[in-house]
Amino acid sequence: xxxxxxxxxxxxxxxxxxxxxxxxxxxxxxxxxxxxxxxxxxxxxxxxxxxxxxxxxxxxxxxxxxxxxxxxxxxxxxxxxxxxxxxxxxxxxxxxxxxxxxxxxxxxxxxxxxxxxxxxxxxxxxxxxxxxxxxxxxxxxxxxxxxxxxxxxxxxxxxxxxxxxxxxxxxxxxxxxxxxxxxxxxxxxxxxxxxxxxxxxxxxxxxxxxxxxxxxxxxxxxxxxxxxxxxxxxxxxxxxxxxxxxxxxxxxxxxxxxxxxxxxxxxxxxxxxxxxxxxxxxxxxxxxxxxxxxxxxxxxxxxxxxxxxxxxxxxxxxxxxxxxxxxxxxxxxxxxxxxxxxxxxxxxxxxxxxxxxxxxxxxxxxxxxxxxxxxxxxxxxxxxxxxxxxxxxxxxxxxxxxxxxxxxxxxxxxxxxxxxxxxxxxxxxxxxxxxxxxxxxxxxxxxxxxxxxxxxxxxxxxxxxxxxxxxxxxxxxxxxxxxxxxxxxxxxxxxxxxxxxxxxxxxxxxxxxxxxxxxxxxxxxxxxxxxxxxxxxxxxxxxxxxxxxxxxxxxxxxxxxxxxxxxxxxxxxxxxxxxxxxxxxxxxxxxxxxxxxxxxxxxxxxxxxxxxxxxxxxxxxxxxxxxxxxxxxxxxxxxxxxxxxxxxxxxxxxxxxxxxxxxxxxxxxxx
Amino acid sequence: xxxxxxxxxxxxxxxxxxxxxxxxxxxxxxxxxxxxxxxxxxxxxxxxxxxxxxxxxxxxxxxxxxxxxxxxxxxxxxxxxxxxxxxxxxxxxxxxxxxxxxxxxxxxxxxxxxxxxxxxxxxxxxxxxxxxxxxxxxxxxxxxxxxxxxxxxxxxxxxxxxxxxxxxxxxxxxxxxxxx
Numbered sequence: 001x002x003x004x005x006x007x008x009x010x011x012x013x014x015x016x017x018x019x020x021x022x023x024x025x026x027x028x029x030x031x032x033x034x035x036x037x038x039x040x041x042x043x044x045x046x047x048x049x050x051x052x053x054x055x056x057x058x059x060x061x062x063x064x065x066x067x068x069x070x071x072x073x074x075x076x077x078x079x080x081x082x083x084x085x086x087x088x089x090x091x092x093x094x095x096x097x098x099x100x101x102x103x104x105x106x107x108x109x110x111x112x113x114x115x116x117x118x119x120x121x122x123x124x125x126x127x128x129x130x131x132x133x134x135x136x137x138x139x140x141x142x143x144x145x146x147x148x149x150x151x152x153x154x155x156x157x158x159x160x161x162x163x164x165x166x167x168x169x170x171x172x173x174x175x176x177x178x179x180x181x182x183x184x185x186x187x188x189x190x191x192x193x194x195x196x197x198x199x200x201x202x203x204x205x206x207x208x209x210x211x212x213x214x215x216x217x218x219x220x221x222x223x224x225x226x227x228x229x230x231x232x233x234x235x236x237x238x239x240x241x242x243x244x245x246x247x248x249x250x251x252x253x254x255x256x257x258x259x260x261x262x263x264x265x266x267x268x269x270x271x272x273x274x275x276x277x278x279x280x281x282x283x284x285x286x287x288x289x290x291x292x293x294x295x296x297x298x299x300x301x302x303x304x305x306x307x308x309x310x311x312x313x314x315x316x317x318x319x320x321x322x323x324x325x326x327x328x329x330x331x332x333x334x335x336x337x338x339x340x341x342x343x344x345x346x347x348x349x350x351x352x353x354x355x356x357x358x359x360x361x362x363x364x365x366x367x368x369x370x371x372x373x374x375x376x377x378x379x380x381x382x383x384x385x386x387x388x389x390x391x392x393x394x395x396x397x398x399x400x401x402x403x404x405x406x407x408x409x410x411x412x413x414x415x416x417x418x419x420x421x422x423x424x425x426x427x428x429x430x431x432x433x434x435x436x437x438x439x440x441x442x443x444x445x446x447x448x449x450x451x452x453x454x455x456x457x458x459x460x461x462x463x464x465x466x467x468x469x470x471x472x473x474x475x476x477x478x479x480x481x482x483x484x485x486x487x488x489x490x491x492x493x494x495x496x497x498x499x500x501x502x503x504x505x506x507x508x509x510x511x512x513x514x515x516x517x518x519x520x521x522x523x524x525x526x527x528x529x530x531x532x533x534x535x536x537x538x539x540x541x542x543x544x545x546x547x548x549x550x551x552x553x554x555x556x557x558x559x560x561x562x563x564x565x566x567x568x569x570x571x572x573x574x575x576x577x578x579x580x581x582x583x584x585x586x587x588x589x590x591x592x593x594x595x596x597x598x599x600x601x602x603x604x605x606x607x608x609x610x611x612x613x614x615x616x617x618x619x620x621x622x623x624x625x626x627x628x629x630x631x632x633x634x635x636x637x638x639x640x641x642x643x644x645x646x647x648x649x650x651x652x653x654x655x656x657x658x659x660x661x662x663x664x665x666x667x668x669x670x671x
Numbered sequence: 672x673x674x675x676x677x678x679x680x681x682x683x684x685x686x687x688x689x690x691x692x693x694x695x696x697x698x699x700x701x702x703x704x705x706x707x708x709x710x711x712x713x714x715x716x717x718x719x720x721x722x723x724x725x726x727x728x729x730x731x732x733x734x735x736x737x738x739x740x741x742x743x744x745x746x747x748x749x750x751x752x753x754x755x756x757x758x759x760x761x762x763x764x765x766x767x768x769x770x771x772x773x774x775x776x777x778x779x780x781x782x783x784x785x786x787x788x789x790x791x792x793x794x795x796x797x798x799x800x801x802x803x804x805x806x807x808x809x810x811x812x813x814x815x816x817x818x819x820x821x822x823x824x825x826x827x828x829x830x831x832x833x834x835x836x837x838x839x840x841x842x843x844x845x846x847x848x849x850x851x
Contacts, residue, residue: 284680326688333681340677381690 013063014154020056021144027137031130046133047118054115057108065095074160083164085552093177100153107143109188131199175235182228187293189221194290197283201339206279211272222262223638230631243619248396253376254296261289264365280340291329350421357414364407371399412469438465459514466507470500498641505633512626521620526613536620538598539563553578562598573602596622706823712805716795722781728795738847739767741815745775746783748811754830762790770794818847
């Protein structure tokens with residue numbers, strides 16, 4: 001009997017997938033009907049099905065993972081993407097390192113978020129929750145249909161091969177274990193805000209309670225997306241061997257765009273919550289953030305743009321996803337055009353106020369997103385007219401930077417502004433010290449680096465402005481009438497700490513980017529053992545070259561001695577060849593430090609002017625680690641904000657029932 | 672006026688959607704050749720000594736008078752043996768196929784032709800790869816269809832599959848033969 005179970009695993013997974021599809025289809029219709037008719041039984045139905053769906057999909061996903069763990073090559077997907085000599089951890093990670101498996105992960109996360117709406121939505125209007133669950137289920141139904149009909153992960157292979165072909169070795173890396181799931185958590189997380197926005201349009205109500213309820217979900221998507229992007233950038237840095245941290249690759253852009261809009265949404269939802277203004281705009285952002293997530297999927301899977309990431313290039317799947325985008329985004333935007341003008345518009349605010357600052361922030365974020373969008377899709381648009389063009393980093397550097405600067409300046413000004421009405425004369429003293437410190441650091445950096453590097457000096461000053469701004473936002477809160485007050489420190493809501501941390505993290509990120517763009521150094525040379533080369537702040541000595549044998553690869557391994565100041569380190573750089581798939585990868589040797597990284601990648605053996613040697617690319621990357629650390633700080637800030645009691649989901653169940661909307665918002669202490 | 676503002680997102684989306692739809696009908700791997708409808712770039716290359724059926728090589732000017740295939744191959748190319756039976760079949764159907772061995776040591780090309788058989792009417796060696804640059808070759812195998820007047824009419828990237836031969840290339844050749 002036990003043996004029979006094992007042989008049927010994939011079929012059980014398949015059935016779970018089909019059942020989940022049927023359950024989702026029912027959930028897409030019934031709670032919506034219940035909300036229209038005011039039938040509470042039908043509305044409650046959605047809460048049960050949402051959790052059932054998640055359980056079924058978790059089962060399907062666990063079965064697929066088990067098939068990979070058991071190396072069951074009778075499952076086609078397992079045979080195509082894993083091999084026996086592959087370490088178990090990477091065979092498990094291979095579950096989502098391919099198109100079919102990653103789609104299953106996608107729907108699983110979608111269903112988990114749906115279950116979250118059902119589980120944590122007790123303080124929500126029943127009809128709004130029912131509608132949100134229905135919309136969420138429509139998305140799940142579509143993706144499940146996509147998975148079952150065009151990319152079935154459980155398809156069998158007969159006869160089963162003795163060994164499989166392996167996962168792309170570029171993807172055999174700890175980075176892969178977390179990068180895609182984090183990105184998916186982010187992309188899919190925006191499905192909740194999308195469903196919520198569409199439900200609000202259907203209800204014709206987008207009030208403070210609505211925005212308040214949505215905000216933790218925005219954060220729940222934004223935090224993993226931030227981590228995912230940072231991790232992806234880090235992975236590209238050490239694995240691809242190009243020595244860069246961001247390449248404006250279409251797929252990187254596809255993750256950056258929802259992040260930018262998600263950031264805008266995070267801020268506009270605050271305005272809607274606190275002041276009941278910008279409701280229409282918040283809804284539009286929620287719709288667009290998820291649409292861009294869908295387009296991100298489309299971009300990778302349709303073959304419309306080719307890039308390193310495109311692991312399932314197939315126009316048929318592209319048509320399906322395009323159809324899905326058409327219905328979801330088109331439908332939501334049409335509804336927006338019909339219903340949004342009727343939403344009650346919120347309170348007025350003056351030109352100098354927290355609201356105005358946040359609105360301006362939103363406009364800049366929107367502009368920056370448009371820049372990325374245009375750069376990413378211009379080639380697609382031109383191709384529709386039969387022209388091949390590509391848009392490179394110069395475009396982004398030229399347009400992205402000038403738009404980002406005012407946005408970054410605004411980051412520190414915003415939290416200093418009062419709600420509703422403020423004036424420049426009260427603002428100036430608050431920013432006096434931060435402003436002076438920024439100016440001083442600009443001058444100091446200019447003298448230290450030389451005025452030819454004025455851009456870098458400006459970048460560092462901007463970084464200081466942001467970090468000091470974060471500190472000031474806290475200081476402002478902690479300073480009572482009689483100076484510094486410990487009680488105020490203890491009562492500072494996590495959301496405020498989170499904001500300060502995230503803004504300071506942005507500053508750290510800006511410092512890293514400035515250093516990398518202005519002060520990094522590189523040299524590419526044909527070297528022989530014994531030779532030494534100076535690159536920026538470091539000296540690189542080529543020690544030896546050897547061939548080594550790994551678990552499932554052969555490698556050319558070079559040893560280097562890197563000296564910076566008094567610090568000497570031995571670095572190992574490899575070039576691996578995976579004989580199963582004939583793929584090659586570069587494992588750069590990296591010495592990571594607080595002030596910067598030494599980075600050495602090796603290439604082919606080549607003939608140089610002085611005889612045979614090895615192509616060695618040596619880099620000095622100042623403050624590069626700050627880029628990812630800044631990203632981490634931002635994510636931590638988001639997480640802190642998510643932990644805020646005021647948003648803590650489910651807390652309402654322990655409290656006596658509260659009256660709706662208005663009074664709830666009023667009990668929140670204004671910041 | 673305000674209503675129009677709310678209509679803006681959906682209008683922009685519809686436009687974009689149409690463009691995506693058109694974009695999807697294009698194959699991103701299809702690189703248009705600069706040479707389409709232009710004469711073959713001039714070249715005159717040596718042959719491969721002692722190869723089976725190997726003669727003195729050929730010049731661009733000799734591919735004329737009847738529609739022909741110019742196939743770029745190499746002994747080190749992994750996909751070329753896969754394409755080989757299709758090329759043999761094409762040659763058996765009476766279509767002249769010219770072979771250009773790209774960046775290959777002549778002795779290796781000879782070994783390759785001995786091993787798999789020679790489907791080509793003539794074989795030339797482009798050891799330095801200069802002619803391939805003029806032709807805009809991006810990899811092997813690649814095949815050009817040249818018409819009666821020596822102009823390039825079609826470029827195939829990657830191996831020719833049996834389906835591509837019967838569905839695309841063969842009808843095109845018939846059409847070129849019918850041309851004045």
